[in-house]
Amino acid sequence: MDNSRLMKVISFLFPLAIIFAVILTFVWMFATEKPGYAVRGLFTGIPAVLACLFVLYIYKKDVSLHDIDSFPSISIKSLTYMFSIFYIGSIVVLLLSHGGRPWYYFVFILVMYLSVFLQILSKEVKPSLVLLESFLIMLNLTYSVTLNYDFYFGTTDILPHIFLSEFTAATGQTISTALSDYAFFPLYHILIAEAAEILNLSVKTSLFLITAPIYAVTVVFLYYLFNYITHNRQISLLSCLLYSSSYIVLYYSANVITRTMAFVGFILLLYLVYSVNFKEDKFSFKALSVIVLIFMTLVHNVSILQFVLLLVILFTSEYIIGAGSYISKPFFLLLNVSYTTYWFFAAYLFMQRGLTPRLQSHFWDSIVLTTGGADILAESLTSLMGLLDKSVFLFFALIGIGFLLKNYRKNYASVFGLFALFTLLFYIPNPLNTIWQFKVLFRVDRFMLFVSPFMAFAMGYGIYVFWNYMEKYGPKKFNTVVFIVLMFSTFVFISSVFSISDSNMLGEISKHEYFTANELSGFEHVYKYIPEGSAVYSDYYTTRFFYLPSIPANSSGMNLSIYDNYRIDNASKVSNYRGYIVFRTQEFLRNGLYFGSDESSTKESDNYLYRNTPENVIELETNLRKANKIYSNPAEDIFAPGPALSKPLKSSNNSTLTGI
16 A cells, blocks of 8 residues: 555544544443543543544645734734743742742743743744743743752652762762662763752752753754744744643653653754754764764663654654655664663663563563542542643644644655654553553653653644634634633643642642651651661651662761661551651641552552541551650651650650641
């Protein structure tokens, strides 16, 4: 079958296949007794079906694309002034609300995004100004989390990376293989250590300070990449704005760890590879591509393997579309030879300790579904509002993909559209997300960030196509401008609020992915007074803090305090633990704590939320009364096994959880 026939089949079957997949997914969820997921699926299933019906309808029409100029009377200067005023206002709000982000902060963010959106749709749009403002908004949202809280830990991977960077800064050399497999991938920790030395700041502050702009600048490279492909700056700018406001991009903006830095390298690599086809000075771009390739190999362990898979899908999309081959096959071969050679001949211990155990047969003897989703039916409707941004995304993205597949001839942008279709399962909620082997063992969930630029491109194209179609064929009573602005506002507001769940808004209880000053004071007490080698029991997030301890600022001799670190697995037996108990009381009373088993071989999720129900409060209070309290502050208690330390702060015989 030639390319023309194949594309006709794909474009015809694409909307029908999506509708069938939605129906099949609902059947799957009910068959596996996960009705909660089916309820969540309504937020993506319904817009997907509506988008596919719209795609089938526009297939019958001749939709010609032209620049959108719906706001010719709006001055770019006025929009810039509005952006500046609200940007300064958002900073003032953060300064007055240290340790929190109130609801009206997100209103300021929405107005800023709207001002940029209107600039894109105006006649005298300035790409450099739009990109600068998108960059500044990303920095604003990032620093509002990382520099606004006492210690933001996010995915908790930040904690060990801070330790490894502190080790690098204190010793002046890379870590040893006995400490971590990151000894083979040291570039990230070298960068953070050097930044801390140059800025004369703590490693934690330096990490948050310098990684944010490195991550946010990807929006500039994506603009040039999209503009190379489309030759349409309005679509390119719109796609970049959607990228900068998507929830997964905003979440990782505050979690720029090794895999996120590898993603930055991937964006740079794509820009350089495509630039070779559009620039006269090809040698410099080829040389830089090799440097970025080496950077990606040495900054994170497995991300490059996932990028290779994405490039294979991109190759396949190029072959099917037949609109040209922009990715060099020799360079792709060099990429594979480079990382495999390094893995097998230099980082063989990483292969032995990291990859080989994941191929054990007992992990694959049966499909295991992750827990979660069953309690969603009991939740209020408002708690599901966090899915609305995915609804808006899917509606416009499928329209964009459908249009690109239908109008593929001599249009390389259709390659990105087909790629977005192939990788859509990596981005939206679907049954694969419930399979343990895919989600946990091989971390398919990480593809969400890696494919986010292509999804933003498809969504931007979809908005552009929808706007052009409705202006030509839409009902006269239908106000396209109001509808698009409303959908864009919903997407931006929900994404910015729910990307980092730290504010109790829209029915969502925040996760508090950070430690407070009082909690950090309690941790410092552990380091000062609890003997090395002691057993320390705590919740999941606290165990991650103590897993690789911090290095004192005045200690160049690496005098580490190492503890036998355990999670509390049974709240009814805490008084029988033969070790110290570090209990974040305030967080438990607010929303509960994550407890769980330390067994790493189990296929089920080993963490569970021990909620702050009256029964659980009474149970913990009863059991902790039997332990010896040696430390207490408004947020945290520490209990000792057997007799208390020589200088206990207070007797805990008459204390209660509710009084702390």
